[in-house]
Amino acid sequence: MSMTVGDLVLAAPAILLALLLALVLSHFLPLLLNPKAPRGSFGWPLVGETLRFLTPHASNTLGSFLEDHCSRYGRVFKSHLFCTPTVVSCDQELNHFILQNEERLFQCSYPRPIHGILGKSSMLVVLGEDHKRLRNLALALVTSTKLKPSYLGDIERIALHIVGSWHGKGSNITFCEEARKFAFSVIVKQVLGLSPEEPVTAMILEDFLTFMKGLISFPLRIPGTPYAKAVQARERISSTVKGIIEERRKADCCKRDDFLNVLLSTDELSDEEKVSFVLDSLLGGYETTSLMISMVVYFLGQSAQDLDLVKREHQGIRSTKAKEECLSSEDYKKMEYTQHVINEALRCGNIVKFVHRKALKDVRYKEYLIPSGWKVLPVFSAVHLNPSLHGNAQQFQPCRWEGPSQGTSKKFTPFGGGTRLCPGSELAKVEAAFFLHHLVLNFRWKIDGDDIPMAYPYVEFPRGLPIEIEPICSES
Helix, strand or coil, X not given: CCCCHHHHHHHHHHHHHHHHHHHHHHHHHHHHHCCCCCCECCCECCCECHHHHCCCEECCCCCHHHHHHHHHHCCEEEEEECCEXXXXXXXXHHHHHHHHCECCCEEECCCHXXXXXXXXXXXXXXXXXXXXXXXXXXXXXXXXXXXXXXXXXXXXXXHHHHHHHHHHXXXXXXXXXXXXXXXXXXXXXXXXXXXCCCHXXXXXXXXXXXXXXXXXXXXXXXXXXXXXXXXXXXXXXXXXXHHHHHHHHHCCCCCCCCHXXXXXXXXXXXXXXXXXXXXXXXXXHHHHHHHHHHHHHHHHCCCHHHHHHHXXXXXXHHHCCCCCCCCCHHHHHCCHHHHHHHHHHHHHHCCCCECCEEECCCEEECCEEXXXXXXXXXXXXXXXXXXXXXXXXXXXXXXXXXXXXXXXCCCCCECECHHHCXXXXXXXXXXXXXXXXXXXXXXXXXXCCCCCCXXXXXXXXXXXXXXXXXXXXXXX
């Protein structure tokens, strides 16, 4: 017997009520089925506590959500985030346990929109043997590149070009823009063998900036939205990279000293994986490196004592070299206090606040039960800013890193850990140290205004870190 329009109108309230009850039940049912999960709260149906968790805050603080929940429930608690029941860990030992048990007890589990924009072959989202294969290749490339004279020479030439260009720009620059120019020029040269002056480099950069804006936008794939534009930008970058690959294959006699040449020589990856590998390299080498350099400049701009120590270190290195002699791998090894500064900027700035994982089975750790299928968020910033682990945790104190193995402990995970530790982290530190060398020897600077790094949860300087610069007249 068919229903009339009138019947549907009369039934609508009951249907809506049933849908509402189903929504409420599906939201709170995990609470009832898992009474031994850590203490916490689930917030409102559907949205849970996601909006509060993502509330912007200074990146050298925990933010009100974590401060409130840690004080009420302890350093491990349950919540409902990203539409999923979640265990949030602000505990050093549990974070380490999660990272060390990748693919055994936990698995990478980024929200689906991230997959849509990065691509299904991205190293950030692939799992199991596929991830292991891609990461091993990345580690081999990094190991062979790290202290190669040609790579160090490229970094230094680009750093000198960027810093040298400031002499005609007046006394004010937006530093984050300059750091991004430097980082992008280095990574494009290293990965694709392209110089900043080539037209294809400018084309890739334009599309890459669109891609980056969409990566941190609301995932609404409607024409004209940042997310939709980013998906299209990724397709254009992929097309450009495929074109470069085809040109390389045709010009077989012309071998270049870059990542792409190594990628073309391996049969382990499909062309789609090679393109994704290039995009992953651009993403990691661009955003993370430029933000790290900006953090270093920001914190040194507020600490005259540490800036003086860094400058003395680099003056000492420069005093042993001829006027235009390039920096070497031995010089990099002498930049010890510079490394302390970089580590401290990473600890205070928290470029990567947390990562996404999922429990593959019921996991018991000490007194905690993490139910199978629940999302797990190890929060690195909570460990970095824990005063019981780092004395005067809110203070920028590079000297805390003096001593053996200080930068490789459980309480310091700026690049993640376990089998998903960022393979390019050491390259980023080399680039930051070389850039800083030429910056401190050529310019003084101070922060213009009150710009601070903010976690959205992605980290950025809202005003792009404007600084006032003054050339140092006498060369050291």
